[in-house]
Amino acid sequence: MNKPVIYLDFNSTTPVDDRVLTEMLPFFTKYFGNASSKTHKYGWEAAEAVDIARNKLASLISCSPEELIFTSGSTEAINIALKGIAINYSDNKQHIITCATEHKAVLDTCLALESNGYRVSYLSVDREGKIDLNQLDELISSNTLCVCLMLANNETGTIHPAREIGKLCHEKGVFFLTDATQAAGKLRIDVEEMQIDMLCLSAHKIYGPKGVGALYLRRKNPSIKPSPVLHGGGHEKGLRPGTLNVPGIVGFGKAAEMAENALWDDAAAQSTMRTVFEQTLEKEISLSINGDMRSRLPNTTNISFNGIKASGLISALPELAFSTGSACTSALPEPSHVLKAMGLDNSQILSSARFSLGRTTTSKEIKAATDYIIQAIKKLKK
Ligand code: PLP
Secondary structure: OOOOOEEOEOOOOOOOOHHHHHHHHHHOOOOOOOOOOOOOHHHHHHHHHHHHHHHHHHHHHOOOHHHEEEEOOHHHHHHHHHHHHHHHOOOOOOEEEEEOOOOHHHHHHHHHHHHOOOEEEEEOOOOOOOOOHHHHHHHOOOOEEEEEOOOEOOOOOEEOOHHHHHHHHHHHOOEEEEEOOOOEOOEOOOOOOOOOOEEEEEHHHOOOOOOOEEEEEOOOOOOOOOOOOOOOOOOHHHOOOOOOOHHHHHHHHHHHHHHHHHHHHHHHHHHHHHHHHHHHHHHHOOEEEEOOOOOEOOOEEEEEEOOOOHHHHHHHOOOEEOEEOOEOOOOOOEOOHHHHHOOOOHHHHHOEEEEEOOOOOOHHHHHHHHHHHHHHHHHHHO
16 A cells, blocks of 8 residues: 655645635635626625635734735745836835845846846855844945845745844835745744835645735835736736635635644644654764754754765655755756855755655654654665
8 A cells, every 4th residue: 555655845835724625615616706896796705705814814914904915926926026116116226135045036036137227135144044134234225125035944944033134124214025935824923023014925835725825015114115017907906917816815814814823833843843853863864954043943954964965865765755955946956055055065955955844744754754764864875
């Protein structure tokens, strides 16, 4: 009989929670209306469901529901935010600051802006993936429009100091955009306390469906007004036109509500299991852990297995689902740009793997996973 594969790749995507699916299903059939249909009950029901979901999402990040627009995911939200503000404010400011360890959704968008004449500065990081706030301070000039730094890194889990970044940005009159795709549901997010002006979220990282996300845009102090980069129909304040994905949005709302309620329990359970995972492996094999040990997502561990190629380890372990630190976005996997920016050499990067735990991970799975890894590494070493 086929043994189930132990899933340790929750940063890549999460399964849709049964309670999320149950909430979504009637919106494919019974309540199938277009949320923009203003003339009948089908449309009103769909619009009401979207409002309820928007409220739940707003509660997750402590904003007001009017400050959220629904998108197809974080990549689209980042494009709408960065390109939109670049266009609208380009008369005065054409400089953006980001970091070498950001997700490709940010880095590729910045590249596109650079090719259109905008200037982008890339902060460096230390060996743990941390930025230097003094370097950020020095880089901000009267021409700087926006600082774009993620709340937590998808490969290492390293958390950026959002409160300090937000404070600095607001003191200097610069917008603060943050990619909260990985932080949502794992860290408490409060856009007021953290002085965040723009933030993106993705449903499929918090046990919701794929293809739905959101963009938070601060309404006052300051009011953020991106120019539209997509056109047609005026939905979502004219920033994300197109018929709303009502079942997806309903699922996103439910997933956000559950993430908020389960935040501390999920974090405590996952960080306890991660400690067991790391300590068990550390006792038996030579390894080093990449990331900020004092400020890391509770579910993520990025491990360099000294002298072992991570790709070989993955092939030797069909019983486990995990990933290398590589961004396999092209046909040829490149060594992770995140670990490279942290100063790891090529052989360390190629020996690194990411394990990310989730709500359905059990201690039994962690025990089995460590047994499998130890056996495989011992074999590979021979
Ligand atoms: N940002 C981060 C940090 C991510 O981990 C991901 C997905 O892997 C994205 C952005 C892109 O999100 P989406 O799949 O919703 O476009």
